[in-house]
Structures are given as C-alpha cells and as structure tokens.
Amino acid sequence: MKPLSAGYVRKLIAGSLIQGRDETLIRHAAYRLKQVRHPDTLLFLKGKIVNWDRLEAFFPLTIVTDKVLRRYEDKKNVTIIKVEDLEEAYWKVINDYRQNIDIPVIAVTGTAGKTTTKEMIFHILSTNREIAHSISTNNSRTAHLTNLFSIGNTTETAVFETAVGAPGDLTKAAAYLKPTIGIITNIGEHHLNYCKTIEGYIAAKGELCHALGPDGKLLINCDDLYTKRLDLSKFKGKVITVGIHEPCNYRASDISFSSQGMHFTVLRNGKRHQVYVPGLGVHQVYNALFAIAAADAVNMDFETVKERLKTYEPLNKQLQVRDGLNDSILIDDTWSITTTSLEAALKVLNAVGETKKKIAIIGTITDLGSWGFIIHKHAGKIIADNKVDVLITVGEHASIMAEYVKRTNPVKEVYSFANQHGAFKLLNEIVDSHTIILIKGDMYSDAIAKLALLLRKQT
Incomplete structure (x- = not known):
C-alpha cells in the first residue's frame, strides 16, 4: 500500500477527528473487524460494538465511523474519524487511491483456469518487476479492498483473480480495481443458483467487458462455445484472442504430452515459437497462451516469458x-x-x-x-x-x-x-x-x- 496519513484521509472524506492524531500512518485497509490483521490499518467500521481486546494486538489503528463508539477513551493508539455517511467516505477513499495508480491492472475471470492463469502471469512477470497479486485462490467479494491496497509505490503491474458467484460481482470488483486488461479464460455451467440461466451466467462474466475502458484490452478464448456468445458490441477496447482450433492472435499447434507438462508451438506475431509449460492437459496450453498474451500486453521480453514458463509450478490438487x-x-x-x-x-x-x-x-x-x-x-x-x-x-x-x-x-x-x-x-x-x-x-x-x-x- 502507498502509505497515507489519518489527516489525509480525514480531509478527503470531510471527517471530524474524535480522538488520536492526524499524523497516524496507514499501511493497510479493512471494512470488517476480522479483516484487521496488521497494525497501521484503516478500518471502516459499520457497527457500534468493538472487541477492543481482540484489536489491541493491531494498534495503532485508524477507525472511520458514522456511529458513536463505546469504551474507546483509554485506547491511546486508536485514531477515530467521524463522518456523516460511512459508505460515501469508503468509496471516496477507494476512488482516490485508485486514481493515483498508473500501472497495468490485470483482472482474470473464468469458470476454470483463472487461478492457474493468474499464477502463471504472476510467476512470469515477477522475474524482473514488482507485482501485486491476489493470494492463492482468494477471489471472494471481501478480497477487493485488500487487493487494491496491496498496490504500493513501487508496484509495476498488478494481477488479480475475480470470481463470479452472482450477477454484479465483476461490476463490483471493477469498481475497486478498475482493470486495464481483462481475461476471460472460458465460460462453463456454474453458479446457476444465482445467475439462474446460462445466458445470465454469460452476461455476468461479460461484465468484465464493460469494466474495461476504451483503452482496455480484453483477452478471450476464441474456441470456447459460451465465450462466443458474449455481447462485445459496445466494447471499445482491443480484443485479443487465444486458441487452438480457430484463427486467433495466439494460436497453439503441435501439442504433445510429456511426463509432467505440455509441449506446443505458438504462432505469435506471424512467427512460430516452441514452448513448454509444466502441468498436464490441453487446458494448460490455453492457460499458457493467456499468460503469454498478458505478458506481451505489458511489454515483457518474450524469451524471458518462455524461460519463466518452464519453471512454473502447478498448483496443489490441480491434476x-x-x-x-x-x-x-x-x-x-x-x-x-x-x-x-x-x-x-x-x-x-x-x-x-x-x-x-x-x-x-x-x-x-x-x-x-x-x-x-x-x-x-x-x-x-x-x-x-x-x-x-x-x-x-x-x-x-x-x-x-x-x-x-x-x-x-x-x-x-x-x-x-x-x-x-x-x-x-x-x-x-x-x-x-x-x-x-x-x-x-x-x-x-x-x-x-x-x-x-x-x-x-x-x-
């Protein structure tokens, strides 16, 4: 996170200093009590009741609230900022923080392969630059704030996994992350308890298209049946395609299995390259194609990309x-x-x-x-x-x-x-x-x- 001060936040949200000091530093952010895991956290507190004994291990702490809190007077390492509207204050801080970030932000979604693709991209890019990324398969709605504030002063690229459990999930994620590059690995039959129909699920995945601005890049699988049904008519950015069977920007051929991975040829920018990726399955080739395309989108040297792919370690309990x-x-x-x-x-x-x-x-x-x-x-x-x-x-x-x-x-x-x-x-x-x-x-x-x-x- 880019360090902030309580005073900067207070002035931004037009809050009143109830207790503490404007000079208090902020290095983390949370909007639930259980998300507070570090000192120097900015907590947006919805309720009145606070378990101070549990929080004391994480002092100093800055709290933004629209309530009158109890039993805070003797907590000397707690700064409290009172606002009229907590939700409005919350989004002011988020939007202010994001608008001061000028790096590629990659959002990866899909029914299958999103974690592997995200981890491949992180593994490749972290060779020679500082990367912010979502941890493991943590792609829940509660992770967006943590992910955004993991982007610091020296971060050069960010890559986050964004899941869909219901309509609106990707729109909400985009409100935090405002991605510049979006990846939809594939669209299958999942989360239909909330999306109701296949068309509803496709539309929910398609929210990522709307999240990207006119300068955004959308990476999709041109072989995937349901991905072909995405409505891209209003998308003003650049569509980049990967695949095996259909003509596309990154096309794999000559695919073969080895004992622990996949060999294939990728046609990229009119030239053919031999590539190896650990992990078994043709689906792993698609994941690697997305990782290669994403690395190109942030201008990484392709020979380095190929070498890093060879050292990728497949995730636990995934084939x-x-x-x-x-x-x-x-x-x-x-x-x-x-x-x-x-x-x-x-x-x-x-x-x-x-x-x-x-x-x-x-x-x-x-x-x-x-x-x-x-x-x-x-x-x-x-x-x-x-x-x-x-x-x-x-x-x-x-x-x-x-x-x-x-x-x-x-x-x-x-x-x-x-x-x-x-x-x-x-x-x-x-x-x-x-x-x-x-x-x-x-x-x-x-x-x-x-x-x-x-x-x-x-x-």
Missing part, C-alpha cells in the same frame, strides 16, 4: 500426478469441479493412461441450485463420451452422473457411494500397477478429500 494405491498412478484434481474442468480432467486421464485401466472417481458439483439435476446429467454425458473403464461417484447428487452413464453406456463398470468408505474398499480390491485413477471433486467435500488421501501410496 497432480502422484504414486497411488497398490502401485497405481493417481491424478489428484480435488480443488474444484465444474463440467468444464471435468472434461479437461478426463482428457488428461485418457492421454496419460492410454495403456492402463482408467478409473474416474467423481464427486458432486456444487453451486447449481435448481440446475443441479440437469448439470449432473450433462456431466454424466461428458463421462460417457470419454474412455473410462470404471466410474465411481461419491455423494448423493453425483449419483445422477452414474445413472446417466449406466443408461447410455452399459459397457462401463459404474458404482455409486454415499461416502469414501465403500469406495475405498472397492478400489483396494480392483486397483493395481496397471491402473490409473482420476479423483475429481470439490475442496469442500470431506469425503472426496479423505478418499484422495487414502489413495496416495503409503510410504
């Missing part, structure tokens, strides 16, 4: 290849699940396990609302269309996939379990050194997480 139960091969993809990422994972299973018995263990897809049955049925079709020898589903709604596969492809062995216990007992009987296992599910599924641990080779 990680491990030694598995009974000398099998285990592919752990238990971070999240959508139909988009399920299809990508099954393609990896087929490519890596071409000569082996292939077992897919699939958990429930969450955040679907009334679309649950339809999307799980669609997931079943995706499984049926792939070469899986044994399908095991874990969880009540996941059984919808199993029932679809049973009806449409009776050649496959199909089993459904409510939890990990029965699944592991079966697996222990049918798995050997000629088997490759894909386990795919959600990080919040206790059964999937426990089963993934059980399937690792015990050392």
Whole structure:
C-alpha cells in the first residue's frame, strides 16, 4: 500500500477527528473487524460494538465511523474519524487511491483456469518487476479492498483473480480495481443458483467487458462455445484472442504430452515459437497462451516469458500426478469441479493412461441450485463420451452422473457411494500397477478429500 496519513484521509472524506492524531500512518485497509490483521490499518467500521481486546494486538489503528463508539477513551493508539455517511467516505477513499495508480491492472475471470492463469502471469512477470497479486485462490467479494491496497509505490503491474458467484460481482470488483486488461479464460455451467440461466451466467462474466475502458484490452478464448456468445458490441477496447482450433492472435499447434507438462508451438506475431509449460492437459496450453498474451500486453521480453514458463509450478490438487494405491498412478484434481474442468480432467486421464485401466472417481458439483439435476446429467454425458473403464461417484447428487452413464453406456463398470468408505474398499480390491485413477471433486467435500488421501501410496 502507498502509505497515507489519518489527516489525509480525514480531509478527503470531510471527517471530524474524535480522538488520536492526524499524523497516524496507514499501511493497510479493512471494512470488517476480522479483516484487521496488521497494525497501521484503516478500518471502516459499520457497527457500534468493538472487541477492543481482540484489536489491541493491531494498534495503532485508524477507525472511520458514522456511529458513536463505546469504551474507546483509554485506547491511546486508536485514531477515530467521524463522518456523516460511512459508505460515501469508503468509496471516496477507494476512488482516490485508485486514481493515483498508473500501472497495468490485470483482472482474470473464468469458470476454470483463472487461478492457474493468474499464477502463471504472476510467476512470469515477477522475474524482473514488482507485482501485486491476489493470494492463492482468494477471489471472494471481501478480497477487493485488500487487493487494491496491496498496490504500493513501487508496484509495476498488478494481477488479480475475480470470481463470479452472482450477477454484479465483476461490476463490483471493477469498481475497486478498475482493470486495464481483462481475461476471460472460458465460460462453463456454474453458479446457476444465482445467475439462474446460462445466458445470465454469460452476461455476468461479460461484465468484465464493460469494466474495461476504451483503452482496455480484453483477452478471450476464441474456441470456447459460451465465450462466443458474449455481447462485445459496445466494447471499445482491443480484443485479443487465444486458441487452438480457430484463427486467433495466439494460436497453439503441435501439442504433445510429456511426463509432467505440455509441449506446443505458438504462432505469435506471424512467427512460430516452441514452448513448454509444466502441468498436464490441453487446458494448460490455453492457460499458457493467456499468460503469454498478458505478458506481451505489458511489454515483457518474450524469451524471458518462455524461460519463466518452464519453471512454473502447478498448483496443489490441480491434476497432480502422484504414486497411488497398490502401485497405481493417481491424478489428484480435488480443488474444484465444474463440467468444464471435468472434461479437461478426463482428457488428461485418457492421454496419460492410454495403456492402463482408467478409473474416474467423481464427486458432486456444487453451486447449481435448481440446475443441479440437469448439470449432473450433462456431466454424466461428458463421462460417457470419454474412455473410462470404471466410474465411481461419491455423494448423493453425483449419483445422477452414474445413472446417466449406466443408461447410455452399459459397457462401463459404474458404482455409486454415499461416502469414501465403500469406495475405498472397492478400489483396494480392483486397483493395481496397471491402473490409473482420476479423483475429481470439490475442496469442500470431506469425503472426496479423505478418499484422495487414502489413495496416495503409503510410504
């Protein structure tokens, strides 16, 4: 964060100094009590009641409030600024802070691949410049303030992950970040409990287009079916495309698997380049194309980009290849699940396990609302269309996939379990050194997480 003073903030928001000093420094910002994790934090406080004992470890503290607070008089390291309208004061500070930032700000969204793409971009750019970035998969609505204020005086580029759980999420994120470069990795079938329809979800992702100004750059996947349905008619910036099948600005060809990564040729600016990226799957090639395009957009040397891509480390529980139960091969993809990422994972299973018995263990897809049955049925079709020898589903709604596969492809062995216990007992009987296992599910599924641990080779 660019250091501010309490006096600067007070004058900006036309506040009254109730207690403390204008000279108090501010290095962090929060709008919830639990977000205060550092001294020198500016807290926009909505309520009257404060747990001073909990906050004392983070003094000195500057509080902006429109309430009359209790029991603050003996807190000597607390500066309190009183305003008439807390919401108005909050956005004045945010807008003032953002308008004094003149660097590329990259926002990455998408149904699948957004965390990997964001991490690739950070890994590449941090070679020779200071980068502000969202941490791990932290893309919630509460992260925007922290992300904005992570941009400091010496930051040269920022890259943040921006999620969509409901309409308006990207518009709200953009109000904080005001991105100059936007990336939509792909659009699948997810978060339909709030977006209601596929069209609603596409429109929610499309909010990123409106967030970019006339000088903004929008990076999209020209092969992606739902991305093609984005309304770009009012977008005045530059559209940059990546892909494999369609003509585009960054096109990959000659794609091949190695033991731990992907080799491909990228056609860029009329020239062909050989590229390697760690991490398995054609979807990883798309992620790398976005990272290359983003690095070009901020004028990074391409040879450096290629070298940095080689040293990227794939994220935990995202198609990680491990030694598995009974000398099998285990592919752990238990971070999240959508139909988009399920299809990508099954393609990896087929490519890596071409000569082996292939077992897919699939958990429930969450955040679907009334679309649950339809999307799980669609997931079943995706499984049926792939070469899986044994399908095991874990969880009540996941059984919808199993029932679809049973009806449409009776050649496959199909089993459904409510939890990990029965699944592991079966697996222990049918798995050997000629088997490759894909386990795919959600990080919040206790059964999937426990089963993934059980399937690792015990050392």
